[in-house]
Amino acid sequence: METLRKLPTVLTAEELIDKLFRRASRTTGGNLKDRTINKLSTISNVSKDYFKKVIESHPSYESLPSFYREMVDLVVGIEDIKKALSSLHWADGMIQKIINRAIADVRKGKNPLEVYRSACGRISSIIEDIDEELRFLNEAKQKMREIPSLREMPTVVVAGSPNVGKSSFVALVSTAKPEIAEYPFTTQKIIVGYTPEIQIIDTPGILDRPLEKRSAIEKKAILCLRNVADAILFIIDPTETCGYTLKSQLSLLEEIKRTFGKPTLEVYSKSDLHSFRDRMAFSAKNGEGVEEILKEITKIAKKNYSQTSTVIADSGQTSTQEQHS
Numbered sequence: 001m002e003t004l005r006k007l008p009t010v011l012t013a014e015e016l017i018d019k020l021f022r023r024a025s026r027t028t029g030g031n032l033k034d035r036t037i038n039k040l041s042t043i044s045n046v047s048k049d050y051f052k053k054v055i056e057s058h059p060s061y062e063s064l065p066s067f068y069r070e071m072v073d074l075v076v077g078i079e080d081i082k083k084a085l086s087s088l089h090w091a092d093g094m095i096q097k098i099i100n101r102a103i104a105d106v107r108k109g110k111n112p113l114e115v116y117r118s119a120c121g122r123i124s125s126i127i128e129d130i131d132e133e134l135r136f137l138n139e140a141k142q143k144m145r146e147i148p149s150l151r152e153m154p155t156v157v158v159a160g161s162p163n164v165g166k167s168s169f170v171a172l173v174s175t176a177k178p179e180i181a182e183y184p185f186t187t188q189k190i191i192v193g194y195t196p197e198i199q200i201i202d203t204p205g206i207l208d209r210p211l212e213k214r215s216a217i218e219k220k221a222i223l224c225l226r227n228v229a230d231a232i233l234f235i236i237d238p239t240e241t242c243g244y245t246l247k248s249q250l251s252l253l254e255e256i257k258r259t260f261g262k263p264t265l266e267v268y269s270k271s272d273l274h275s276f277r278d279r280m281a282f283s284a285k286n287g288e289g290v291e292e293i294l295k296e297i298t299k300i301a302k303k304n305y306s307q308t309s310t311v312i313a314d315s316g317q318t319s320t321q322e323q324h325s
């Protein structure tokens with residue numbers, strides 16, 4: 001979803017006012033009356049083009065594939081974006097009205113300098129009124145850069161409690177280079193890596209607690225599980241050095257299996273520290289089990305990918321059924 005990553009920088013009110021009046025001040029030639037009309041037309045054009053560029057750079061959020069729609073809603077808030085854009089639309093219309101009226105006044109013979117000064121004053125106030133919305137849209141642009149563009153291919157979502165070793169696994173098997181650290185919630189964003197056969201998504205840790213209590217960071221993991229996983233790799237740290245009991249990790253696992261009903265491979269991490277072998281186990285420290293688990297989860301993801309129709313690519317229309325059958 002490159003559209004989200006390529007939103008333009010949005011000027012603050014002060015910067016936008018500067019831009020409009022600086023462009024107008026370059027207008028030369030003609031008598032005072034014509035020059036004033038030209039200046040006003042310049043402001044009108046530059047302002048119209050600017051608002052159009054910003055407003056049209058945003059996609060129609062409702063028709064985005066659910067992964068992107070829900071991510072935008074989580075990291076920024078779709079309603080807030082819409083409100084801000086409609087304020088810009090309002091300002092655009094007001095400025096055009098002020099300019100049309102001013103041009104008519106100059107044509108009728110009113111004092112050009114006075115008309116111009118008063119129009120500029122009113123235009124500045126309108127733009128100052130939307131300063132908060134302009135700043136919000138610029139922050140939204142920054143925040144949306146964290147939303148990765150996914151590929152249409154078998155997709156594994158790696159999940160589990162915080163600090164169990166999810167990122168360590170993803171770093172070992174894929175192109176992704178997530179941060180790894182000994183404290184929980186090291187991973188706060190969705191990180192995508194690739195192997196020759198699968199797309200593998202590292203997610204923030206999830207706590208064993210009711211959905212309504214979960215933070216926006218945990219919800220990023222949840223929405224990947226719901227919207228893009230062809231298979232789930234659930235990592236359990238039976239040593240509890242992660243800081244979460246085995247019981248709470250298994251309770252989270254049950255909830256995920258029950259909620260999403262997706263093929264789930266449950267494995268133990270940190271096998272260098274324990275001897276539980278009733279599930280497949282791996283160690284990111286000595287490499288034990290890593291290849292076997294990758295092979296198994298790849299097989300599961302590929303099989304389920306060919307059977308389901310999770311849409312994650314750019315076009316909201318095409319179903320993967322059509323593309324793969």
Ligand SMILES: Nc1nc2c(ncn2[C@@H]2O[C@H](COP(=O)(O)OP(=O)(O)OP(=O)(O)O)[C@@H](O)[C@H]2O)c(=O)[nH]1
Pocket residue numbers: 161162163164165166167168169179180181182183184185186187188203204205269270271272273282283284285286
């Ligand atoms: N001994 C041992 N330590 C490990 C292993 N895998 C990960 N760790 C350690 O466990 C800690 C957490 O590892 P991460 O890969 O960051 O865990 P995570 O699940 O991604 O953590 P969050 O992003 O915070 O949810 C780090 O200190 C790792 O070095 C392992 O196989 N053996």
Ligand SMILES: [Mg+2]
Pocket residue numbers: 166167168178179180186187202203204
């Ligand atoms: Mg992590």
